[in-house]
Amino acid sequence: MEAILQSLGIMESNQEEKDKNNENNNIMKELDNGSQMLVSNFYPQCPEPNLTLGMHPHSDYGFLTLLLQDEVEGLQIQFKDKWVTVQPIPNAFVVNVGDHLEIYSNGKYKSVLHRVLVNEARSRVSVATLYSLPFNCTVKPSPKLIDEANPKRYMDTDFGSFLAYVSTRETKKKDFLESRKLIHT
């Protein structure tokens, strides 16, 4: 997260400057005490994999997802309107950008749309951990990234609004994020 904040130009790489800067301290403190959701997925082998999906296209709730997949292929991300398989690399995590980072960065980082295919020959297991602010915090675009040339692109968002959304609609694609957009491009 520090590297991401530096890349957005809202956190200094130098410790003295970091200490001076309150917004960085706040967001890093909030993330230190943040929420973590762990999701374990088991995809049984499927005799007709072309007829179904292991998981529908979606983007993840949170800032970052660390995902551990086993050696069986299945995860795909959408890149330039095509589905691209994320090849499993032994002992490596996949790091996905989630909706909250897209909101916080005011759209500079894009949350990644992904889906999971099933496999005819083998079952597959993955473990995803979604990291974000504490559940009672509001996620909003960083004030440092908003000015006349870059208006605020997303509504303030909290866990309540997410729960209200998922309880009324089936989550597919980046629907929740779409519902928080102030500017549609």
Ligand SMILES: O=C(O)CCC(=O)C(=O)O
């Ligand atoms: O099984 C996978 O590789 C991805 C799982 C996933 O996208 C999720 O749990 O949100």
Ligand SMILES: [Fe+2]
């Ligand atoms: Fe996911």
